[in-house]
Amino acid sequence: NGLMAGKRGLIMGVANNRSIAWGIAKSCAKHGAELALTYQGEALKKRVDPLAAELGAHVAGHCDVTEEDTIAAVFEGLRQKWGRLDFLVHAIAFSDKEELDGRYIDTSRENFRRTMDISAYSLTTIARHAEPLMSTGGSILTLTYYGAEKVMPHYNVMGVAKAALEASVRYLAVDMGANGIRVNALSAGPIKTLAASGIGDFRYILKWNEYNAPLKRTVTIDEVGDAGLYFLSDLSRGVTGEVHHVDSGYHVVG
Ligand code: 0WD
Secondary structure (H helix, E strand, O other): OOOOOOOEEEEEOOOOOOOHHHHHHHHHHHOOOEEEEEEOOHHHHHHHHHHHHHHOOEEEEEOOOOOHHHHHHHHHHHHHHOOOOOEEEEOOOOOOHHHOOOOHHHOOHHHHHHHHHHHHHHHHHHHHHHHHHOOOOEEEEEEEOHHHOOOOOOOHHHHHHHHHHHHHHHHHHHHHHOOOEEEEEEEEOOOOOOOHHHOOOHHHHHHHHHHHOOOOOOOOHHHHHHHHHHHHOHHHOOOOOOEEEEOOOHHHOO
């Protein structure tokens, strides 16, 4: 299938084979995309290297979004290797897990700053680095959660960061739209990943979704991946600034 044939994309946020970014990478590769993956730190490199090999993807190097020079290095590498970029996936978030439990009101200034930096601001700086490589248009996709819209137990400061991320998607969509670059977000239902394991009582949230979502089940990374395929391909060429829920319909009842 050639839906993504001839398209080159960077996927940021693969930590292991349970990562949502991995689900999106698999869907894009299956439909003919050529991929590059970044990893955060040497520990994750060991996991990302074999996954990249599985898809014939290029390993674009270490990237910690709190270190601007590591971002610049990744994009400079891609400029030299490919000369252009058609799509970009941002599947990155972080907060101190001590504060993904209990009351939002207890969020410290330091963790608020760090959570906003890694989980929200990083999309903006990455989009700015990608822009010159997307001179003939492109598609940028980030990952958000319903905790941006409604109060979800224990999601706390991450919900505030996701609200900022979703607002950033709209502002970036305007900034980049004239150049044919689209910016959208997938709002995924809860999935058991490394990042999710830091959220207090996550198993309860999964069960709650299973009982209450219209489809009466949770979603998989493959389902989020296929929704990602729509946003990263030309099928969604008329769509930008959108937050699209892939959550078994939970947001219509929750
Ligand atoms: O239920 C879920 N799992 C949902 C996740 C529901 C809805 C949205 N999301 C979002 C997350 O908030 C995140 O934005 O999806 C995105 C991907 O998260 P994931 O797939 O659930 O989690 P994971 O596989 O852990 O990938 C997130 C990765 C990090 O992994 P760890 O667990 O090592 O923190 O984000 C990366 C890292 O690879 N990351 C960073 N990358 C560069 N620089 C940084 C950083 N400073 N911090 C975290």
